[in-house]
Amino acid sequence: MMHWNSAILKELVELRSKKSSLLGFSTHADFVLEMNMAKAPEKVATFLEDLARKLKPLGEEERAVLLKLKEQESQKRNFPFTGELHAWDTRYYMTQVEETQYAVDQNQLNEYFPMEVVTKGLLDIYQELFNLNFQQVEGAPVWHDDVTLYCVKDRSSGQVVGQFYLDLFPREGKYGHAACFDLQPGCLLPDGTRQMAVSAMVTNFNKATADAPSLLQHDEVETYFHEFGHVMHQLCAQTDFAMFSGTHVETDFVEALSQMLENWVWEKEPLQRMSKHYKTGKPIPEELLDKLIKSRLANTGLFNLRQIVLAKVDQALHTKNGINAAEEYFKLCLDILGIPASPGYTGRGKWREMLQETHRCQENHLSLNINNTKQLVVDFRGKDREHTLSPSTGHLCLKKFGLSPNILRSFCTCPVESIKSTWYRNYTAGDLQAPFLRSTWTHTSRLRDSFFSQAIRLLNTQN
Incomplete structure (x- = not known):
């Protein structure tokens, strides 16, 4: 099966390259990204490099924690400890981190949902x-x-x-x-x-x-x-x-x-x-709620660094000729994750997932921007605020950042780098009653509506 996938992957990448060339694009990545927010492979590469650089210190800290857990278990079970972390170790010890450092009992928690x-x-x-x-x-x-x-x-x-x-x-x-x-x-x-x-x-x-x-x-x-x-x-x-x-x-x-x-x-x-307990009707205990919210941070560095590895493999396949996917995957795992891929594992058993990264890279980009800007929420929680979902927060946000609802007029065409400083600032601040997000969705598609309408009118005048 792995051999078949390798052959299919090679053929698929070659066919994509030929199709893109026939359509006048330098690479398949250029073809795909033209209609997406990133617009060009260079922007994707810059984003991935920058994000990997920022996440590496966190990844190194998390990797050290996993290695310490492995050392402790090796001593407990009388196994030899080589000071190395392998690909097959990561998921096991990442689960231990969640259970030991955050101690969220999911069986207890689900009783409140x-x-x-x-x-x-x-x-x-x-x-x-x-x-x-x-x-x-x-x-x-x-x-x-x-x-x-x-x-x-x-x-x-x-x-x-x-x-x-x-x-x-x-x-x-x-x-x-x-x-x-x-x-x-x-x-x-x-x-x-x-x-x-x-x-x-x-x-x-x-x-x-x-x-x-x-x-x-x-x-x-x-x-x-x-x-x-x-x-x-x-x-x-x-x-x-x-x-x-x-x-x-x-x-x-x-x-x-x-x-x-x-x-x-x-x-x-x-x-x-x-939420409330299905038997007693009581709310989630504050201690359990705090642990749950903190658990969101568990293993985020290594998780997102792995997403960068997959995205980079995909970008390499679709921007360069003659790339060996297995060698590229192994190299990037070592360089970015600091954890070597399993010997004999090419990564091509999941080539469908990797090939989708061209289309999903900016989805991950937005998701990470959201996490990175969550601190903005804190700026609008004060003693004068009754709750996070207050519509008055949006007015405070607009005033603080000097924004107005008119920014939605240019929402679709604004560069990716400015997205977190426009609509997401308004979102995290709570301006969520009626027209704000609803008009965002509407405007995203209406921009194309207008172009389509103009094309129809032009065709009608020519006929």
Whole structure:
């Protein structure tokens, strides 16, 4: 299988290079990135180098911790200790770091996340953030008894924005992952009326048992919040043409908004609103909540350095000729992670994952920018603030940074480097009621709408 993958990978890279050349591009990376926010491989390379340089000190600290744990276990089990950390050691000792340094008992924690409580809290938060009203449609025709349908209205005008289905539990033959599906695009119809958007969120959370209700792990709460962000993206983007509706945006942007929104499941106030013990009804103990929030930092250096390795392998394959993927992977693991790849492992068993990095590099970029700018949230938490989700925070943010909602007019075309200093500053500061993020989504697609409209008018005048 590994040999077959190697041959397929070699052929695929060569064909991509030929296709890009026929289309007038120097490399496949140039072809892909032209329509993405990075625009050019040089920007991606600069970003990856800069990020790797900044993360290396953290990676070295984390690697030293893993090595110390290995030394302790070697002494305990009377194994020889060579002072080396191998690829097959990392996941094992990274798990130990999470268990020993942060001591988050996931079995205890999930007792505070019953499905009904999480769903109500999540829907309440999204309604508050976007000034919307969700109403469950009773007796709606659905494809399974577990599925529920909601109608979404603008809270101020009462106008219907769209509808969404929640299909949360597993069953035989069902799609096995978490995803959001666009069932009907929101767009203008030929008569000038608007077709509402319809979306379906599909997950596979554990169902209730005879002894307990459906209980979610915290990472499942994060998944829930993330995927529902896609639902909001699809429903709130008011575009003219179906082809630009909702999540039909550039591949390196499509995850950015949901990644941004999932930050709320690492904040105390939203977590408290989405949780209570399924038996006692008590909130999550402060100590457990603090441990959970701190655990987000566990192993972040090594994790993100590995993502850089994959992205760099992909960039090398698609910007240089004659690259040996196995040798490049081994070299980068040693240089960036400081941990050699397993002997005989080429990395090509997962070549599909690596080949997707060209498209996902900037997604990781935005995700990391979000983590790096989380400190901005702290700037707006003071004794005069009642809670993080206050709409007054946005006004404070705009004043502090000298920003205005007009920055959204140039949102799509602003350079990647300035993204964290524009819309994310407003996001982390809490200006999340009605039009801000909703107009961000709308504007992202409307910019292309305008170009499309101009093209149609030009064709009509020529005819």
